[in-house]
Amino acid sequence: xxxxxxxxxVRGKINYEKLVKEFxxxxxxxxxxxxIESITGELHFMLRRKIFFAHRDLDxxxxxxxxxxxxxxxTGRAPSGPIHIGHLLPWIFTKxxxxxxxxxxxFQFPDxxxxxxxxxxxxxxxEKYLEDNILDVIAIGFDPEKTNIIIDTKHASLLYKEACxxxxxxTFSMVKSSFGLKEQSNIGxxxxxxxxxxPAFLPSILKNxxxxxxxxxxxxxxxxxxxxxxxxxxxxxxKPASIQCSFLPPLTGVSGKMSASxxxxxxxxxDDEKTIRKKIMKYAFxxxxxTVEEHRKKGGIPEIDVCYQWLRYLFEPDDKKLxxxxxxxxxxxxxxxxxxxxLIKKISNFLKEHNNKKKKAKKNIDKYFEWFNIx
Amino acid sequence: xxxxxxxxxVRGKINYEKLVKEFxxxxxxxxxxxxIESITGELHFMLRRKIFFAHRDLDxxxxxxxxxxxxxxxTGRAPSGPIHIGHLLPWIFTKxxxxxxxxxxxFQFPDxxxxxxxxxxxxxxxEKYLEDNILDVIAIGFDPEKTNIIIDTKHASLLYKEACxxxxxxTFSMVKSSFGLKEQSNIGxxxxxxxxxxPAFLPSILKNxxxxxxxxxxxxxxxxxxxxxxxxxxxxxxKPASIQCSFLPPLTGVSGKMSASxxxxxxxxxDDEKTIRKKIMKYAFxxxxxTVEEHRKKGGIPEIDVCYQWLRYLFEPDDKKLxxxxxxxxxxxxxxxxxxxxLIKKISNFLKEHNNKKKKAKKNIDKYFEWFNIx
Numbered sequence: 165x166x167x168x169x170x171x172x173x174v175r176g177k178i179n180y181e182k183l184v185k186e187f188x189x190x191x192x193x194x195x196x197x198x199x200i201e202s203i204t205g206e207l208h209f210m211l212r213r214k215i216f217f218a219h220r221d222l223d224x225x226x227x228x229x230x231x232x233x234x235x236x237x238x239t240g241r242a243p244s245g246p247i248h249i250g251h252l253l254p255w256i257f258t259k260x261x262x263x264x265x266x267x268x269x270x271f272q273f274p275d276x277x278x279x280x281x282x283x284x285x286x287x288x289x290x291e292k293y294l295e296d297n298i299l300d301v302i303a304i305g306f307d308p309e310k311t312n313i314i315i316d317t318k319h320a321s322l323l324y325k326e327a328c329x330x331x332x333x334x335t336f337s338m339v340k341s342s343f344g345l346k347e348q349s350n351i352g353x354x355x356x357x358x359x360x361x362x363p364a365f366l367p368s369i370l371k372n373x374x375x376x377x378x379x380x381x382x383x384x385x386x387x388x389x390x391x392x393x394x395x396x397x398x399x400x401x402x403k404p405a406s407i408q409c410s411f412l413p414p415l416t417g418v419s420g421k422m423s424a425s426x427x428x429x430x431x432x433x434x435d436d437e438k439t440i441r442k443k444i445m446k447y448a449f450x451x452x453x454x455t456v457e458e459h460r461k462k463g464g465i466p467e468i469d470v471c472y473q474w475l476r477y478l479f480e481p482d483d484k485k486l487x488x489x490x491x492x493x494x495x496x497x498x499x500x501x502x503x504x505x506x507l508i509k510k511i512s513n514f515l516k517e518h519n520n521k522k523k524k525a526k527k528n529i530d531k532y533f534e535w536f537n538i539x
Numbered sequence: 540x541x542x543x544x545x546x547x548x549v550r551g552k553i554n555y556e557k558l559v560k561e562f563x564x565x566x567x568x569x570x571x572x573x574x575i576e577s578i579t580g581e582l583h584f585m586l587r588r589k590i591f592f593a594h595r596d597l598d599x600x601x602x603x604x605x606x607x608x609x610x611x612x613x614t615g616r617a618p619s620g621p622i623h624i625g626h627l628l629p630w631i632f633t634k635x636x637x638x639x640x641x642x643x644x645x646f647q648f649p650d651x652x653x654x655x656x657x658x659x660x661x662x663x664x665x666e667k668y669l670e671d672n673i674l675d676v677i678a679i680g681f682d683p684e685k686t687n688i689i690i691d692t693k694h695a696s697l698l699y700k701e702a703c704x705x706x707x708x709x710t711f712s713m714v715k716s717s718f719g720l721k722e723q724s725n726i727g728x729x730x731x732x733x734x735x736x737x738p739a740f741l742p743s744i745l746k747n748x749x750x751x752x753x754x755x756x757x758x759x760x761x762x763x764x765x766x767x768x769x770x771x772x773x774x775x776x777x778k779p780a781s782i783q784c785s786f787l788p789p790l791t792g793v794s795g796k797m798s799a800s801x802x803x804x805x806x807x808x809x810d811d812e813k814t815i816r817k818k819i820m821k822y823a824f825x826x827x828x829x830t831v832e833e834h835r836k837k838g839g840i841p842e843i844d845v846c847y848q849w850l851r852y853l854f855e856p857d858d859k860k861l862x863x864x865x866x867x868x869x870x871x872x873x874x875x876x877x878x879x880x881x882l883i884k885k886i887s888n889f890l891k892e893h894n895n896k897k898k899k900a901k902k903n904i905d906k907y908f909e910w911f912n913i914x
Contacts, residue, residue, distance in 0.1 A: 320699035321696040331655070
């Protein structure tokens, strides 16, 4: 099966090597990892494990940082449904970047995006999820003094004019070839990419100072920034850099990406321990053998086992512990059921803590919007 | 020469009969004029002279009005240069409508429109004219208690979301066929029509009440509303009605329309008496004969004489006086030079008064924006 990666669709078994070439991004090499480590003192496990594996101009941003020219982070979330653990992955990494580099984060909620791209979705539906999604983001622990949340429709009096400046330099042919939009696409979806470009230079406008921008995101969003990267410098700002991750595999197998609209593929932040257990027991694609006897003899295949992959992507930051699980599973010492139990416990604990933070987030929410009243 | 009428280009000798058929609008017939007169007590000379000559659903709006369901007026101005007397024409009529029907006016300044459609225009240039254009509008005398001004980029936090709802129902093919946009058109210009649609139902949202909308405009803007008229009812609002005028002829002849970018074709509101005299003496296309002798013998042709036409369109509201000028000119009794003097005096007096009102407008400007702080 051919794989496909666009900002709106990810399917098939993704060949990341091929994707890197097709998109024209750079892989993060050891030299770059060394440079990051020299600044941060350590490497996040998502860097060590090449979960964040590709970039554009990361070297530029780090060089500027070393010269004392701090960047800001920009990432986002298009609300239209509940948050699952696949969404959390880049945010957890983004928090690490914020802490280690001591930088501002601008977090965009393009509340019109899914409305424009999903046929039957209404704004009322989007709004239902918007605040809850914001609380999930705040629960990650972003510094309220250094984090600013943008909601497209709410803050359009600052965004729309800047988006027009971007839009003037993008033709329909360009979005056609970059995103596969068609003559039958609606004119809101055609315009949308211009809105997504704005936070990459908005802080430079508000502070009246050219500030480098680093965008952590899953690789499927690259086409947006490929287009805007060429345009933003023409408006007098730095070309935004990016650091890109691969996709957390869906529960049902290591192809495609986790999708909020296919319930059996995802664990939501609202799932309780019972639900987590049920989903993992029922749907988690296993690299184990059909019987215990066979498993003991032949061993499992961690590379295709979703439970193992989730530990690697998110829930077991300790490399040594992860390595032990890998070899125990591969040798047949660790059974699929036991591996599942490890993951269930890890996720349950993680989400318990996450939801405690989410409850507390409610009273802090205004802090993340103060930037708009000031500007 | 073929004539052409789009929202962005008007050229050639316009065949209004043909345009009415092509656009699919209705002519304003005597029955409708009688109905207006029965409400207003009199007919504005622009109605009597069929300068406002076409409409969509004007009968619906009048019927609702008679039932006690008042409409609101919506018109606009895309700022990018100085105001000329051609711009004033529909505004003067709109003020008459506001006064006679005692209704609200929503006046849109789509400050992004010309930016998106003119290659080398910058926002700074637009902003330079924006406030001055607003003062020209206020000088017309619109009731500050009943008139609300919308600036697209400034008020986008209310407009953009509603524009997305419109945009979702318009495809690229539709704007291609309605406006002649191309694959090489920028995505801002493709999206723009959705922004122009919003004021036709925004008051209904703000007042949480379905209110009929009547849009006075020059016929070249019809394609915008032709598209949005089909969509707005799907969002739950009344289909906006329109009342449409023909174009004030440019100084240089009775083809095309007055253009702010061709200086010799226009009289600006900022022109002083000396400039007005110079322009009219030098450029005004004349229906007179080459020599005084010949003129006395053969007479002039008022139908193609721009001075006569301007009196008819704007500066001589008295039908009897206008008729006298018509026959005096046609018979050769009135010379071209004398006709020009009549017009020069009329325009000079008009603009002197206009500019006095414009000076006073400055201190009232905030009143027209109060709606935004309240909503």
